[in-house]
Amino acid sequence: MATHSLKHALFCAVVTLIIAYPILGLDLEARGTSVVLAGADTATVVSVLAAALVVFVFQLFRHRILGSLGTMPSLNPFANREPMPQDKRQRLETIALVVLVVAALIWPFFVSRGAVDLATLVLIYIMLALGLNVVVGLAGLLDLGYVAFYAVGAYTFALLHQYFGVSFWVALPVGAGLAATFGLLLGFPVLRLRGDYLAIVTLGFGEIIRILLNNMTWLTGGPNGIGGIPDPTVFGMEFGRRVKEEGNVSFHEIFDVAYSGSHKIIVLYLIALVLALFTALVIRRFTKMPVGRSWEALREDEIAARSLGLSRTAVKLSAFTIGAFFAGFAGTVFASKQGFISPESFVFLESAIILAIVVLGGMGSQLGVILAAVAVIILPELAREFSEYRMLIFGAAMVLMMVWRPQGLLPMRRIHIEINKQE
Amino acid sequence: MLEVRNLSMRFGGLLAVDQVSLDVQEREIVSIIGPNGAGKTTVFNCMSGFYRPTGGTILFEGREIQGKPDFRISRLGLVRTFQHVRLFSKMTVVENLLVAQHRHLNTNLIAGLLRTPSYRQREQQALDRAAYWLDRVGLLDMANREAGNLAYGQQRRLEIARCMVTEPKLLMLDEPAAGLNPAETRDLNQLIIGLKEDYNVSVVLIEHDMSLVMEISDRINVINQGRPLASGTPDEVRQNDDVIKAYLGEA
Numbered sequence: 001m002a003t004h005s006l007k008h009a010l011f012c013a014v015v016t017l018i019i020a021y022p023i024l025g026l027d028l029e030a031r032g033t034s035v036v037l038a039g040a041d042t043a044t045v046v047s048v049l050a051a052a053l054v055v056f057v058f059q060l061f062r063h064r065i066l067g068s069l070g071t072m073p074s075l076n077p078f079a080n081r082e083p084m085p086q087d088k089r090q091r092l093e094t095i096a097l098v099v100l101v102v103a104a105l106i107w108p109f110f111v112s113r114g115a116v117d118l119a120t121l122v123l124i125y126i127m128l129a130l131g132l133n134v135v136v137g138l139a140g141l142l143d144l145g146y147v148a149f150y151a152v153g154a155y156t157f158a159l160l161h162q163y164f165g166v167s168f169w170v171a172l173p174v175g176a177g178l179a180a181t182f183g184l185l186l187g188f189p190v191l192r193l194r195g196d197y198l199a200i201v202t203l204g205f206g207e208i209i210r211i212l213l214n215n216m217t218w219l220t221g222g223p224n225g226i227g228g229i230p231d232p233t234v235f236g237m238e239f240g241r242r243v244k245e246e247g248n249v250s251f252h253e254i255f256d257v258a259y260s261g262s263h264k265i266i267v268l269y270l271i272a273l274v275l276a277l278f279t280a281l282v283i284r285r286f287t288k289m290p291v292g293r294s295w296e297a298l299r300e301d302e303i304a305a306r307s308l309g310l311s312r313t314a315v316k317l318s319a320f321t322i323g324a325f326f327a328g329f330a331g332t333v334f335a336s337k338q339g340f341i342s343p344e345s346f347v348f349l350e351s352a353i354i355l356a357i358v359v360l361g362g363m364g365s366q367l368g369v370i371l372a373a374v375a376v377i378i379l380p381e382l383a384r385e386f387s388e389y390r391m392l393i394f395g396a397a398m399v400l401m402m403v404w405r406p407q408g409l410l411p412m413r414r415i416h417i418e419i420n421k422q423e
Numbered sequence: 424m425l426e427v428r429n430l431s432m433r434f435g436g437l438l439a440v441d442q443v444s445l446d447v448q449e450r451e452i453v454s455i456i457g458p459n460g461a462g463k464t465t466v467f468n469c470m471s472g473f474y475r476p477t478g479g480t481i482l483f484e485g486r487e488i489q490g491k492p493d494f495r496i497s498r499l500g501l502v503r504t505f506q507h508v509r510l511f512s513k514m515t516v517v518e519n520l521l522v523a524q525h526r527h528l529n530t531n532l533i534a535g536l537l538r539t540p541s542y543r544q545r546e547q548q549a550l551d552r553a554a555y556w557l558d559r560v561g562l563l564d565m566a567n568r569e570a571g572n573l574a575y576g577q578q579r580r581l582e583i584a585r586c587m588v589t590e591p592k593l594l595m596l597d598e599p600a601a602g603l604n605p606a607e608t609r610d611l612n613q614l615i616i617g618l619k620e621d622y623n624v625s626v627v628l629i630e631h632d633m634s635l636v637m638e639i640s641d642r643i644n645v646i647n648q649g650r651p652l653a654s655g656t657p658d659e660v661r662q663n664d665d666v667i668k669a670y671l672g673e674a
């Protein structure tokens with residue numbers, strides 16, 4: 001036992017060294033015309049060694065440290081708590097949700113435009129993560145190319161507007177539907193593959209879509225992207241200074257208020273909020289429906305599920321398609337928010353971030369996913385000065401999470417179904 | 424209703440099942456017995472579509488089903504349990520039974536989102552059927568427990584209930600008594616007889632302990648090292664010389 005943990009601790013320390021030294025210590029420097037690899041200065045070497053030492057000590061006494069942390073009541077308020085009865089819990093959750101939604105509705109009127117804009121981005125990621133949660137958390141399919149469906153939604157709106165002048169509200173269902181169709185077409189051949197292969201193929205698919213967007217210059221403008229994507233209108237009202245589209249009217253003229261640049265941003269935020277709520281509610285219902293139960297059944301025990309007549313392909317395909325649908329949804333909102341999109345917005349890192357949100361949030365739990373989306377998108381913004389170490393902090397957080405709480409921030413809790421007892 | 428003819432299954436160099444034949448009539452309990460490794464589970468796996476047999480035919484209600492996908496065979500009414508219990512262990516007991524009833528439910532997504540009357544009615548019927556079967560196997564009080572937290576014997580009964588809510592015509596049980604104590608085994612035998620009498624299902628039962636199946640089986644097939652050794656009524660099998668030599672003799 002002791003030698004085992006010693007070995008393990010040594011291993012972790014060496015891995016830390018191997019990862020940290022090149023990231024922090026080595027630098028590509030331009031000297032004249034040539035690029036040279038510069039070694040680390042002493043301070044960095046010392047700090048990397050110190051970090052490795054910390055990892056070593058922590059891993060060596062991991063059980064003792066984690067054990068004492070877990071039992072310390074001040075650090076873990078949930079340590080000896082009884083689970084709440086179901087009806088009480090659900091009532092609390094409903095109240096919390098209502099308070100949250102009301103707060104989210106009035107909050108943007110009191111803060112800066114930048115904050116509202118960031119919040120809209122968070123809402124887009126919430127939609128994405130809730131959708132991917134269906135695929136990864138509920139159905140247990142590792143999809144590394146989820147960003148492709150996001151791109152399909154965004155580009156559908158951009159192209160439909162560019163060529164046919166289609167508005168946001170028409171593009172929204174079309175983009176989501178098209179993303180879902182892509183999900184269906186890709187899923188059909190691919191879902192026969194298991195775990196790792198599925199991950200690799202979806203990863204490839206994500207890249208293919210991005211490369212296609214990059215290279216089909218005649219259609220998509222390639223790396224230059226597509227601009228001039230309009231904001232959503234509400235009952236034919238536009239929120240810009242001047243009306244752009246024929247037949248629309250301007251919000252500030254109708255209501256006779258002074259024009260303000262924040263109208264547009266707040267409206268977009270509110271629309272994103274409504275759509276995110278819609279996404280959450282629809283997916284929540286799915287989980288209580290036959291389709292949601294079959295996703296979980298297949299994840300729990302595929303052989304048993306098949307022996308009861310569930311078709312693996314059909315069940316997986318439904319999860320994949322529904323996940324893709326909501327990515328398309330989010331993509332349309334994203335295109336509208338940015339007003340300009342290019343393939344650069346849909347790189348693999350995006351898939352990784354969305355996946356990280358799902359994993360942090362606790363595979364399957366909606367509230368957890370929402371919290372994680374807020375954390376993953378907002379924290380890096382707050383920690384701008386540490387931006388160099390962003391990915392490092394991000395990675396460290398993920399590793400810690402996996403060690404400490406592999407079930408995520410808020411693991412999924414099952415909702416019990418009441419059964420009528422027959423006498 | 425079920426006719427297995429000269430079924431063979433080869434794994435590389437190993438002939439796990441060699442020319443096994445089997446007949447099951449309506450409302451009949453037929454047992455397959457044989458020592459460990461005789462090939463009983465493999466016969467089941469071929470019948471339920473988990474393996475594609477390398478030889479022979481399987482007719483169910485006159486249709487050839489060998490090599491069909493497992494979920495299609497299950498939908499025809501041939502449903503099985505597993506030698507090592509396979510429940511959806513993180514789901515609750517009722518949910519296990521609801522999953523199994525997917526074909527009786529309204530799976531239209533729009534109907535479910537809108538909770539149409541037809542959707543709710545089907546959902547309620549499924550819950551009622553689940554409650555009925557839980558009551559039947561004595562698990563009603565456990566309805567909202569996680570299936571994985573049930574005691575072993577309860578898990579076995581839940582697995583059988585989960586088959587029964589699909590309203591099968593033929594139930595295949597792979598060593599359902601394994602790991603049960605004598606009292607539980609007696610209850611299980613009563614349950615199996617009840618299934619036949621009250622719900623008109625036929626049962627194919629795998630056991631490796633011969634004495635267990637003697638009283639409830641209409642007919643027994645003995646296989647040994649993949650080959651059929653004997654078949655007939657319990658009395659015929661009990662008096663068969665080959666069986667006594669190869670099987671009872673060693674005990």
Ligand SMILES: Nc1ncnc2c1ncn2[C@@H]1O[C@H](COP(=O)(O)OP(=O)(O)O)[C@@H](O)[C@H]1O
Nearest residue numbers: 434437439457458459460461462463464465466
């Ligand atoms: N998938 C498989 N691949 C290779 N050999 C197998 C496989 N399944 C079963 N066998 C072999 O077939 C023989 C019969 O196994 P099985 O049907 O499980 O026996 P029983 O259920 O009668 O105890 C055993 O020797 C086993 O090792």
Ligand SMILES: [Mg+2]
Nearest residue numbers: 463464465506
């Ligand atoms: Mg066996």
